[in-house]
Amino acid sequence: MEKILKVEELRKTFRTKTKEPGFRGSMKSLFNPVYKETEAVSGISFEVSEGEMIAFIGPNGAGKSTTIKMITGILYPTSGNVSVMGMTPWTDRKKLSYKIGSVFGQKSQMWFHLPPEDTFELMGDIYEIDRSEYRKRLSELVKKFQLEELMNTPVRKLSLGQRIRCEIAVSLIHKPKVLLLDEPTIGLDVVVKNQIRELIKDINKKEGLTVFLTSHDVGDIEKLCKRVLVIDHGKLIMENDVPGLKYKYLSKKIVSFKLDEAYVPDIEGVKIIKQNGTGLKAEIDTKVSSVQKLMENIMKNTSIVDMNISETPMEEIIENIYTGGGDYGKD
Amino acid sequence: MKNLKLLMRYFKFNISAQMEYRVNFFIQIFGMIINNFFLLFFWWVIFSKVGKFGGYGMEDIYLIYSVVTVSFGISMTFFGNQTRISRIIYTGELDSYIMLPRPYLFHILVSRISLSALGDVIFGIIVFFMSGYAGFLNFIVLIIVCTMGAVIFAAFNSVLQSLTFYFGDSTAFSRVFPEAVLSFSMYPETVFNGIIKIVLFTVVPAGYFSFLPVRIIKDFNLYQLSEMFFFTVGFSVFAFLFFKHGLKKYESGNLIIKRL
Numbered sequence: 206m207e208k209i210l211k212v213e214e215l216r217k218t219f220r221t222k223t224k225e226p227g228f229r230g231s232m233k234s235l236f237n238p239v240y241k242e243t244e245a246v247s248g249i250s251f252e253v254s255e256g257e258m259i260a261f262i263g264p265n266g267a268g269k270s271t272t273i274k275m276i277t278g279i280l281y282p283t284s285g286n287v288s289v290m291g292m293t294p295w296t297d298r299k300k301l302s303y304k305i306g307s308v309f310g311q312k313s314q315m316w317f318h319l320p321p322e323d324t325f326e327l328m329g330d331i332y333e334i335d336r337s338e339y340r341k342r343l344s345e346l347v348k349k350f351q352l353e354e355l356m357n358t359p360v361r362k363l364s365l366g367q368r369i370r371c372e373i374a375v376s377l378i379h380k381p382k383v384l385l386l387d388e389p390t391i392g393l394d395v396v397v398k399n400q401i402r403e404l405i406k407d408i409n410k411k412e413g414l415t416v417f418l419t420s421h422d423v424g425d426i427e428k429l430c431k432r433v434l435v436i437d438h439g440k441l442i443m444e445n446d447v448p449g450l451k452y453k454y455l456s457k458k459i460v461s462f463k464l465d466e467a468y469v470p471d472i473e474g475v476k477i478i479k480q481n482g483t484g485l486k487a488e489i490d491t492k493v494s495s496v497q498k499l500m501e502n503i504m505k506n507t508s509i510v511d512m513n514i515s516e517t518p519m520e521e522i523i524e525n526i527y528t529g530g531g532d533y534g535k536d
Numbered sequence: 537m538k539n540l541k542l543l544m545r546y547f548k549f550n551i552s553a554q555m556e557y558r559v560n561f562f563i564q565i566f567g568m569i570i571n572n573f574f575l576l577f578f579w580w581v582i583f584s585k586v587g588k589f590g591g592y593g594m595e596d597i598y599l600i601y602s603v604v605t606v607s608f609g610i611s612m613t614f615f616g617n618q619t620r621i622s623r624i625i626y627t628g629e630l631d632s633y634i635m636l637p638r639p640y641l642f643h644i645l646v647s648r649i650s651l652s653a654l655g656d657v658i659f660g661i662i663v664f665f666m667s668g669y670a671g672f673l674n675f676i677v678l679i680i681v682c683t684m685g686a687v688i689f690a691a692f693n694s695v696l697q698s699l700t701f702y703f704g705d706s707t708a709f710s711r712v713f714p715e716a717v718l719s720f721s722m723y724p725e726t727v728f729n730g731i732i733k734i735v736l737f738t739v740v741p742a743g744y745f746s747f748l749p750v751r752i753i754k755d756f757n758l759y760q761l762s763e764m765f766f767f768t769v770g771f772s773v774f775a776f777l778f779f780k781h782g783l784k785k786y787e788s789g790n791l792i793i794k795r796l
Contacts, residue, residue, distance in 0.1 A: 303637055331637065
């Protein structure tokens with residue numbers, strides 16, 4: 206599939222003034238400023254295919270926003286290259302803006318005191334959409350995002366969920382090819398979150414929209430994206446497909462048994478977490494042992510009444526990647 | 537042309553937004569008119585005592601006030617964001633403008649309308665008809681020169697506020713110079729000469745904001761009008777390029793932003 210986004214060796218350095226605390230520090234920095242160079246993004250490269258939904262995650266301050274801002278042409282990079290559909294964002298800004306839509310969960314595009322319909326109208330004008338085309342697109346979006354009832358209520362009176370629905374719809378008014386979502390579900394309840402995810406999925410499928418998503422919500426990543434990029438300290442520390450992430454980096458499985466008689470197995474790579482009568486809970490390191498080995502060992506001695514295998518939750522995997530614990534991301 | 541359409545769209549847009557609070561809307565407009573009449577009262581007291589001053593009389597003061605308030609009013613009404621550019625830069629609000637397919641500086645300027653400034657325009661027109669220079673043709677000339685003055689004032693503010701790209705927040709600093717332009721503009725041209733006059737036609741362009749337009753209305757000539765026109769265009773281009781250059785240093789921000 207064709208690559209819609211190419212990022213090569215992208216780098217961004219910020220120069221910040223350092224200041225000692227207090228009034229003396231302020232005076233000192235006034236007459237003799239000391240600058241510190243911070244590298245927010247240090248040489249990352251990746252590619253995104255057309256129609257792909259990709260998650261871009263990392264702890265706070267990892268360089269996610271800076272990267273997105275360079276992709277959209279908001280920031281000039283210190284060095285490196287970005288190509289979105291063959292365009293360089295910071296030089297082809299205008300041309301590119303017709304192809305990109307964006308929703309920044311924390312920056313509203315909607316006019317606070319006016320009903321959403323007005324913002325739609327304004328955006329229609331800004332993107333110079335032909336009137337009949339505009340009306341067709343608007344009714345399409347209104348129907349899909351169920352905005353009929355909200356279109357005439359001032360935005361300040363909408364709930365957060367309703368507002369985000371409007372934000373996403375308005376970002377799609379000019380039929381962009383790429384949609385950038387920066388924490389779109391921040392602060393939403395579970396039901397609304399799922400609703401938003403379904404909508405994004407649907408548009409991705411029907412319009413072939415490429416979605417580039419950053420989020421701290423594991424659900425967004427799990428339910429929407431097939432591939433995930435993890436960034437930390439300005440570096441890409443991992444690139445993997447989402448099911449693979451679970452599979453590959455999941456070296457531990459938790460198995461609970463209900464046995465016929467009490468039994469405690471002793472195998473290398475199996476740690477007993479809890480043993481209570483005929484109940485047994487063990488953690489298997491799948492690099493050393495396996496579920497099968499454990500079961501065979503047990504069944505030689507007694508029989509299994511019931512069993513349950515569970516995986517480490519996605520949340521924990523990501524936490525581990527961020528904190529650098531375990532073997533995650535080493536290969 | 538399409539950018540003019542954008543300006544009109546924002547104008548309607550802002551009026552509807554501010555109409556949400558109707559009482560406030562009218563208080564703002566009438567408040568400004570009354571406020572300006574108080575300023576004028578001060579001159580009226582002086583001239584009732586001295587008669588003429590540097591060859592200028594109360595008639596001329598009316599004209600100066602008219603030019604300055606109409607220019608300022610048009611500038612603030614249609615380019616209402618000109619005093620907020622610094623803030624827009626350091627809070628990262630600029631992001632959303634960069635991502636839209638319009639000339640960013642122009643888009644920022646027109647996206648906010650200050651309706652209280654409409655009061656200035658109304659006041660200026662009333663005062664114009666009180667001056668000895670009222671007349672249909674002169675009125676057309678007034679609107680033309682004041683529109684150029686409005687653009688100059690907005691460009692001047694843009695340049696000062698764009699300094700934020702280089703030095704961080706420049707709000708306080710960039711407030712001083714436009715105030716100076718306004719203060720100097722309120723006096724007859726003959727009060728100033730020598731170096732001060734040079735300064736007033738360069739660094740603090742009160743000359744182009746008030747003196748030259750007043751001269752054009754009093755004694756219309758095409759040469760002066762074209763001087764005004766070329767200065768307006770040249771200065772606007774400079775403001776745009778200055779902003780564009782600053783953009784390379786833009787660092788954005790992550791504040792939570794609502795568009796009011």
